[in-house]
Amino acid sequence: MPELPEVEHAARSLRAWLTGVAVVRAGAPATRVFRDGSNRTFQRSLPGRTLARVERRGKVLLLFFDGDVGVLSHLGMTGKWVRHQPPSGDPAPRHSRASLALADGSAVHYCDPRMFGRLALHRAAELPDLPEVRALGPDPVADGIDAAALHAALSRTARAVKAALLDQKILAGVGNIYATEALFRARVHPARAGRSLSRREVERIARGLDDTFADALARLGGDMAYLSDGAHVENPFAIYDRAGEPCPSCRRALSKATIGGRTSAFCARCQK
């Protein structure tokens, strides 16, 4: 599920489901999801609280409840927030790792089969100051991409540009799918050293990210259930997970390589 657009979708869902509706019960078994052991505080602190607002910083969600109760949520690889309406009779969500029963009779669950995601309870006022939040670079959607600043950051590293884009300190929210797609749109080879990129190429990358995120955000709630469970949805991406298929631009078979520790598809002819 979760790169910037999918996390944005989660933020919007949580706002719609939780804002202004009091929590009546909170459940949170001790699992790896609560790395810091705050599941008991979660269960004790949330009943009676009402969500005031949700912020997204890159792939991180910050939930601000009244009474200075805050929750940090990172979806990891397979985490998602789902709503469950008991009257509908549908089965309880699978792999629920935390739940909030609400005053309107619905419940909101954090589900995460692999438990790479994370929840942590904090004082709401301190959420923005947590080290893992402060360490994040600019958010390409919320803050916009400053091409000059991105060029400067990339110029400082010999790493592959794809690996640098996955570094959350450089831009917060870019993951393997969107880095792959943006570099294709920019016609830049994913293995190029960051410091080898011209200002013009970095501008194309910034544009590629903007366009890729805009397309994904426009699909929110539409066909973007790609890789979620349930109904199979066609891969909506141009080259992600399409190695061996023809390049959409030149028809040459797309290549595959491991860059920055992650599988990358690219066109060896179009991406220089």
Next chain:
DNA sequence: ACGGATGTTCGCGC
């Protein structure tokens, strides 16, 4: 049955 998967973090070696 095997291999790989949207993410992050750690240790090791150069």
Next chain:
DNA sequence: CGCGCGAACATCCG
């Protein structure tokens, strides 16, 4: 210090 690599985390899907 920077960086690549492999492993780990735990489960599902083709």
